[in-house]
Amino acid sequence: MSGGNRIRWQSVARCHVGLVRETNEDAYLDRPERGLWAVADGMGGHEAGDLASASVVAALDALPQCDRPSDRVTAAREALQRVNRELRGEALRREVPLIGSTVVALLDCGNYCAYLWAGDSRLYLYRGRRLKLLTRDHSQLEELKARGEYSAEEAAAAQNLITRAVGAVDAFELDGGGVPVADGDIFLLCSDGLTNHVGDDDIAAALASSDCRVAADTLLDLALKGGGRDNISIVVVRADDPYGSDLTVLNPAL
DSSP states (O other), rough: OOOOOOOOEEEEEEEEEEEOOSSSOEEEEETTTTTTTEEEEESSSSTHHHHHHHHHHOOOHHHHHHHHHHHHHHHHHHHHHHHHHHHHHHHHTTSSOOOEEOOEEEEESSEEEEEEEEESSSSEEETTTTEESSSSSBHHHHHHHSOOOOOHHHHHTTTTTOOOOBBTTOOOEEEEEEOOOOTTTTTEEEEEETTTTTHHHHHHHTTTTTTTTHHHHHHHHHHHHOOOOOOOOEEEEEEOOOSSSSOOOOTTTE
């Protein structure tokens, strides 16, 4: 439990290089005791992608304890802006066009969770047997969908082309949101190595187990069976509120 609230957190993370790539450029953060989780998917070629995702995760892991939820979110934003500047500088030093990383982060803020993201790493919420995508991919494919009309050729060309990432541009923007936390909520943070191979129905079925370890192992297995063409990162987070359900029962003697 973090921040003095009554929510008890448990989580399980899995990170796999996949079946095709030799290097794992994904990184994750799994800190249930601090109410802090993240997934980062690096890009920029050999070693550079590793550096980018590791830098994102390290910056979030170093966040200070904050009394106010708004301060915690502000600190996370500032940390990622610092990483953006550092990665831009490193790309210049190496004389390469890009060293960057997607990011999706989830932060416990008392009776609600805040989240931040850039790129196509995703955050889902499974509640009441329904799966909801909380983030929206920053990708060319998503922009085509928003436009409403596009060809199959355009969709194929836009596949896996992201429009926002830490380290991609000097003027870096993060999107964010918040959601109240309820007893039994399950969050999933993941890289596109999962979602490129596993659809929403299968994701929902895996999370329905309500067991973080079972869900994480099932999702990883599905991604590998689906081809495993990319690195795969999965963080499954469960919220338990011991006072969130009506525990009062009628005395049968009455």
